[in-house]
Amino acid sequence: xxxxxxxxxxxxxxxxxxxxxxxxxxxxxxxxxxxxxxxxxxxxxxxxxxxxxxxxxxxxxxxxxxxxxxxxxxxxxxxxxxxxxxxxxxxxxxxxxxxxxxxxxxxxxxxxxxxxxxxxxxxxxxxxxxxxxxxxxxxxxxxxxxxxxxxxxxxxxxxxxxxxxxxxxxxxxxxxxxxxxxxxxxxxxxxxxxxxxxxxxxxxxxxxxxxxxxxxxxxxxxxxxxxxxxxxxxxxxxxxxxxxxxxxxxxxxxxxxxxxxxxxxxxxxxxxxxxxxxxxxxxxxxxxxxxxxxxxxxxxxxxxxxxxxxxxxxxxxxxxxxxxxxxxxxxxxxxxxxxxxxxxxxxxxxxxxxxxxxxxxxxxxxxxxxxxxxxxxxxxxxxxxxxxxxxxxxxxxxx
Numbered sequence: 001x002x003x004x005x006x007x008x009x010x011x012x013x014x015x016x017x018x019x020x021x022x023x024x025x026x027x028x029x030x031x032x033x034x035x036x037x038x039x040x041x042x043x044x045x046x047x048x049x050x051x052x053x054x055x056x057x058x059x060x061x062x063x064x065x066x067x068x069x070x071x072x073x074x075x076x077x078x079x080x081x082x083x084x085x086x087x088x089x090x091x092x093x094x095x096x097x098x099x100x101x102x103x104x105x106x107x108x109x110x111x112x113x114x115x116x117x118x119x120x121x122x123x124x125x126x127x128x129x130x131x132x133x134x135x136x137x138x139x140x141x142x143x144x145x146x147x148x149x150x151x152x153x154x155x156x157x158x159x160x161x162x163x164x165x166x167x168x169x170x171x172x173x174x175x176x177x178x179x180x181x182x183x184x185x186x187x188x189x190x191x192x193x194x195x196x197x198x199x200x201x202x203x204x205x206x207x208x209x210x211x212x213x214x215x216x217x218x219x220x221x222x223x224x225x226x227x228x229x230x231x232x233x234x235x236x237x238x239x240x241x242x243x244x245x246x247x248x249x250x251x252x253x254x255x256x257x258x259x260x261x262x263x264x265x266x267x268x269x270x271x272x273x274x275x276x277x278x279x280x281x282x283x284x285x286x287x288x289x290x291x292x293x294x295x296x297x298x299x300x301x302x303x304x305x306x307x308x309x310x311x312x313x314x315x316x317x318x319x320x321x322x323x324x325x326x327x328x329x330x331x332x333x334x335x336x337x338x339x340x341x342x343x344x345x346x347x348x349x350x351x352x353x354x355x356x357x358x359x360x361x362x363x364x365x366x367x368x369x370x371x372x373x374x375x376x377x378x379x380x381x382x383x384x385x386x387x388x389x390x391x392x393x394x395x396x397x398x399x
Contacts, residue, residue, distance in 0.1 A: 007123050008132060010176045011116055012139055014079070017173040018112055019140040021082065021166040022105075023147020025089075028155050028162055035159075037095060049345050051099060055106030056341045062111045063335020064197050066118055067328060075115045076177050081108035083170035090160045110341075114334045121322050121330055126269070129322060133315045134264020138257055145253035197329065201336045206324055210381035214317055214340035216374030220283055220367045221310050222344025225249065227351035228290070231363060234355050247296055248303040255307040263311045269323050273382025275316050280375025282309030284368045291364040320382065 004012075025032075033044050066074055085105035092098040120132055151162040201207060228248065232241035267275055282305055289302025317337065325333035354363040 004132065005123060007119065007180050010180055011119055012132075012136055014075070014173050014176050015116055015136050016139045016143050017169050017176075018079065018082065018109070019143035020147045020150075021086065021169040021173075022109060023144045024151035024154070024162045024166045024169075025086065026148055026151070028151055028159075032089070032159065032163070033098065036093060037098060047095075047099060048102065051102035051106050052345050053342065054103050055110055056339060056345070058103075058107045059110035059114060059338045059341075060332075060335045061194060062107065063114050063331040063333070063338070064194050066111070066115050066331030066335070067197075071115050071119055071122070071331075072177055072180065075112060075119070076174050078108040078112040078115065079170050079174045079177070081105070082112075083167040083174075086163045086167035086170065090163045110338060114331060114338060117318055117322075117334050118331045130264050130267040130315055130319055131261065133318050134261045134267075134311075137264075137311075137314055138260040141253055141256040141260070145250075145257070197332050200329065201332060204324070204333075206381050207321075207333060207336060210317075210320060210324075210378055211337050211340055213374040213377030213379075213381060214337060215343040216370050216377070217280070217283070217313065218340045218343030218374075219347045219350065220287070220343075220371040220374075221306075221313065222341060223347045224306070226348045227363065227367075230348065230351055230355055231290075231360055235360050244296060244299055248299050251300045251303045252307045252310075255304055256311060259308075260311045263308075264315050267312075267315055267319060269319060272316055272320055272323070273379045275312055276320075276375060276378045276382060279309040279312035279316060280371055280378075282306065282312065283371045283375075285309075287364040287368045287371070291361040320378075 029048070030044050033039065033047065037044075039047065081104050085101050085108065088101045089098070089105075092101055116136070117133070120129060120136070124132055154162045154165060225245075229241065229245055232244055236244065286302050286306025286309060289298065289305055293299040293302050317340075321333050321337045322330070351363050351367070354366055
C-alpha cells in the first residue's frame with residue numbers, strides 16, 4: 001500500500017476504521033434495540049429493513065451530491081454522521097428517533113462507500129483501480145472479521161459501550177481525511193440538476209440492465225449470513241447451527257483476506273462479462289454445495305467455492321460501473337448501481353417464506369435460479385462495455 005498516493009493510503013485506512021465501527025455494533029444491534037424499545041425480533045427486523053430501504057433510496061441522491069460537491073468534505077460529513085448516529089442510539093428511547101438515527105447511520109455508510117469508490121477512480125489510472133478496489137475489499141473484511149468479536153467482549157462489560165466506541169472511531173477517522181488536500185470539484189459536463197441526472201440514468205439501458213442483474217445477484221450474496229443462519233436453525237440444533245455458522249464465516253473471512261487482492265489483479269475490463277459469468281457459476285456451485293452439505297467439512301468447501309464467486313463479483317461490479325460512467329457523473333452512476341443493495345433486504349424475506357412453505361433445501365435452488373438470471377442480465381449488459389468505452393473516449397476528445 002506504500003506505493004499509492006497519500007489520498008489512497010488514508011482512504012484505505014478510513015475504510016477499515018469505518019467498517020470496524022459498524023462491525024463492533026452489528027452483532028448487538030438487534031438485541032440492543034429490542035431491549036431499548038421493547039420490540040420483538042420481527043418488529044426489530046422490520047425497523048432495520050425500513051431504515052436500510054430508505055437509506056438505499058437516498059444513496060441515489062447521495063451519488064448526485066458527490067458529483068456536485070467536493071468529495072473530501074462529503075466523506076468527512078459521512079464520518080461525522082456515523083459518529084453522531086451511533087451516539088444517539090445510546091440515548092434513543094423513542095421509535096421515531098431510533099428510526100431516524102438508523103437511517104442516518106445507514107445513509108452515511110452508503111455515502112462513504114460511493115464516495116470512496118469515486119475517489120479511487122479519480123486518483124488512480126485505469127489499470128490500477130481493480131487492484132486497489134480488491135485491496136480495499138480485503139481490508140474491510142479484516143474489519144468485519146475482528147469487529148464483531150471485539151463488540152461482544154466490550155458489551156459484556158457495558159452494553160452501550162460498543163456504540164460509544166464505534167462513534168469515537170468514526171469521529172477519529174475524520175482527522176485522517178482532514179490531512180489530505182481537497183479533491184477537484186469542477187468537471188466538464190457537471191450535472192446541472194438532479195432531475196436531469198435521473199433522466200440520463202434512466203436513458204442508459206446498459207446501466208439499468210446491469211443494476212437489475214446486480215439486484216438479483218445481491219439477493220444471493222448481499223446478506224447470505226442471514227439466510228444461512230435461517231436455514232441452519234431450521235435443519236440443525238441451536239448449538240450445531242452456531243458451530244457451523246461460526247466455521248463457515250471464518251472460512252469466508254480467511255479466504256477473502258488471503259485471496260481477494262490476488263484475484264483482483266487478474267480482472268480486466270475487456271473480459272468483465274466472462275468474469276461475471278465465472279463468478280455467477282461459482283455462486284451456483286456454492287449454493288448446490290450448501291444444499292448437499294452433511295458435515296462441517298462439506299459446509300466449508302461449499303463456502304470456499306461461494307466466496308470465490310464473491311471475490312470476483314464485487315470488484316467486477318465496481319469496474320463495470322467505472323467503465324460505463326462519464327467522468328462527471330461517476331458518483332451518480334455508483335449511486336444508481338447501489339440500488340442493487342435492495343436485494344439484500346429482500347433476501348431474508350424470500351428465504352424465510354421458502355423455508356416455511358417448502359423443503360428447506362429448495363431455498364438454495366431458488367437462490368441459484370435468481371443468481372443465474374441476474375448473472376445473465378449482467379453478462380448481456382457487459383456486451384456493451386467496449387462500445388460504451390469507445391463512445392466515452394470519443395466524447396472526451398470532442399470536449
